[in-house]
Amino acid sequence: MTQRVQGVVARGKGDSVTTETIVIPDPGPNDVIVAVQACGVCHTDLHYREGGINDEFPFLLGHEAAGVVEQVGSGVDTVAVGDFVVLNWRAVCGRCRACKKGKPWYCFDTHNASVKMTLEDGTELSPALGIGAFAEKTLVHEGQCTKVDPESDPAVVGLLGCGVMAGLGAAMNTGNVGRGDSVAVIGCGGVGVGAIAGAKLAGATTIIAVDVDAGKLETAKELGATHTIDASSGDVVTAIQELTDGFGADVVIDAVGRPETWRQAFYARDLAGTVVLVGVPTPEMTLEMPLIDFFSHGGSLKSSWYGDALPERDFPTLVNLYRQGRLPLEQFVTERVGLGDVEAAFATMKKGAVLRSVVVL
Template identity: 85%
Template sequence: MPQHVRGVVARSKGAPVTTETVVVPDPGPNDVVVAIQACGVCHTDLHYREGGINDEFPFLLGHEAAGVVETVGDDVTHVAPGDFVVLNWRAVCGQCRACKRGEPWYCFDTHNASKKMTLEDGTELTPALGIGAFADKTLVHEGQCTKVDPDADPAVVGLLGCGVMAGLGAAMNTGNVGRGDSVAVIGCGGVGDAAIAGARLAGAGTIIAVDRDKGKLDWATELGATHTVDASSVDAVEAVQELTGGHGADVVIDAVGRPETWKQAFYARDLAGTVVLVGVPTPDMTVEMPLIDFFSRGGSLKSSWYGDCLPERDFPMLVDLYRQGRLPLEKFVTERIGLGDVEAAFDAAAAGRVLRSVVVL
């Protein structure tokens, strides 16, 4: 029988979010109903509210979530009622050209629930990133559920569902940071600081945090940065070069996603070094640079999608490292809030006052 639950909905572009009654249908054959325990407030949810993703309003927001499987469809084999799971938006299909060539982290046809959640009047909701977890319960495909250690704190490990995984993976998977490497991270919000934590976990020797906000640089130091650069007062490229023997960093990660920060990343890397773009640009942004610079510097220019992660491989491993005290995921939780506090949390995130606000249900 369909269930009526609370959910945070963006009804129109730029309008404040509202808490509405959401109808969660019975699961289809491969669907799962998950009782949400915690969900992080990600900038992507704000982008949805602002119409920056698409215009398929109304949206059921929230996607960095952990919870417990409540009911499952008839054909579900991946999880069972009672399983503690982190939700993901990369439920790999196994059949597309990326999956078949052995690169499922690029899957082009990820799975979502077969049914739509709705408002009480029958209006269909678009769940953020196919999840919609600012709600007491949500409906997802079984492949969007990754089982992890049930003793882990939901408010902490749920953040692996998006931003923290994007940053960790940008360093560990896309950037392939190795022991002793020098790494610079431009932009030290949640994703950038996760990249710093990932670089530290991978054994990088020099980890340089670059930002214009002293508070963010302090967070970066707590999460593993060995050096900080205040880009509001010095040239970021020159500072990174100076801290790396005049050469530039082996890996530079742009966690902002603007033309000017991407150029900084490009010129702050060593010859044959790697640039990783994990910050998300807007469609109108362009970069104009001398082509000879691309040729003469060599190396790799990469984009990181979701940290090039495989949830089934990466989430349990990272949760175990957190439980062992080797990965300080708890430092990303700045505040725990209620379902009605999401709009205020958007303001805090936009102002850079938090790494993550987390809705606890």
């Protein structure tokens, strides 16, 4: 039997979002209906609204979510009704060339629900990142549900669904930060401070936060930064080198994703150091640099998608660390808002006044 719930929809490029009735069909054999308890307001949702992802409007926004499994398809065997889950957009297939190589975090054929949610007039919705969780309930593939400790706060652990995991993973998975390493993070929004928290958790001893916003730098210190650099007041590369005995950092993470910040990351690393790009560039951005510099510096230049996360491996571990008080995920939640407040949350996000607004249902 189909269900009707309220959800947040972006109907056209740049249009203000609206709260509308969403029709959820019966789940397919491997699909799951989840009653959403909380969903973070991520910059990717704003990209969808502004046409920066694709033009497959209307979109059902929201993807950083946690909730309870309410109904399962006939073939579902990984979760059951009543399970508390964090949703993810990397439901690995197990069959593609990446999965067969033992690198499922690069899966090239991830799963989504087999049937579409719609508006009341039958118009099919495109769920953000295959999730669409600014809604009272949503329909996803069973592989998009990761069971975690049910005593966790949904507003907190749901953030692992995207931005916070991207930052943590950029440091711990992609950057392979280890004990005693020096790490610099350029850009201290939600992803950047996630990388700082990940670097601390991994045992880095020098953690340098770089931003132009004093408030963000203060938050970075609260989450593990040992040093801060105001990028508006001097040369970032020189400042990072001065804090690392003149050599540069072992790992530099660009959480902004602009040519100028990537160039800073490249030159601010030690010889044979690692650069991790986790900030998302726009399609028109280009980079021109002397090829000899790539050769002479050595090391690794990496891009990090979703923090190279494998949700079934990483989410339960990180939630347990949070529950033990070793990972302060709760500090990423700046405010809790209602389903009708998403447009206002976008405006707050643009001002850089929050790490995360979280819609609580």
